[in-house]
Amino acid sequence: MSKPSISEAVDNIENLLAVMDDAYWEASSVEKKDCIYSIVSLLQEERAELAKLSIQDHGLVYEPVSSVFKRLQPKLNDLRRNLDDVVMRTQTAAQLEQLISRVVAMIN
Numbered sequence: 076m077s078k079p080s081i082s083e084a085v086d087n088i089e090n091l092l093a094v095m096d097d098a099y100w101e102a103s104s105v106e107k108k109d110c111i112y113s114i115v116s117l118l119q120e121e122r123a124e125l126a127k128l129s130i131q132d133h134g135l136v137y138e139p140v141s142s143v144f145k146r147l148q149p150k151l152n153d154l155r156r157n158l159d160d161v162v163m164r165t166q167t168a169a170q171l172e173q174l175i176s177r178v179v180a181m182i183n
Contacts (some may be wrong), residue, residue, distance in 0.1 A: 082182055084137035087121050091174040097167050107161045117147045137181060148182045151175045
């Protein structure tokens with residue numbers, strides 16, 4: 076799989092953040108909400124760092140920018156394994172599964 080451009084990475088992060096917002100409100104316990112919130116915080120930090128880049132850079136190959144973004148991979152993998160327990164709506168779970176795969180591939 077080829078590495079995404081910075082523009083594609085921004086899109087993947089934005090899309091995952093939108094679906095994670097749905098998942099947060101659908102979560103049935105404080106522990107599940109905490110797990111989702113932790114992931115959202117890391118995604119927002121990476122998004123903030125990417126927003127500092129020049130628009131001319133958006134065609135370049137993406138590399139994680141924030142120092143904490145690599146910590147996101149185990150959290151996303153754990154969420155993906157436990158989607159059925161964390162997310163109640165089938166549509167949200169399906170969207171998360173697809174988007175988590177994209178973002179994990181970006182981190183590697």
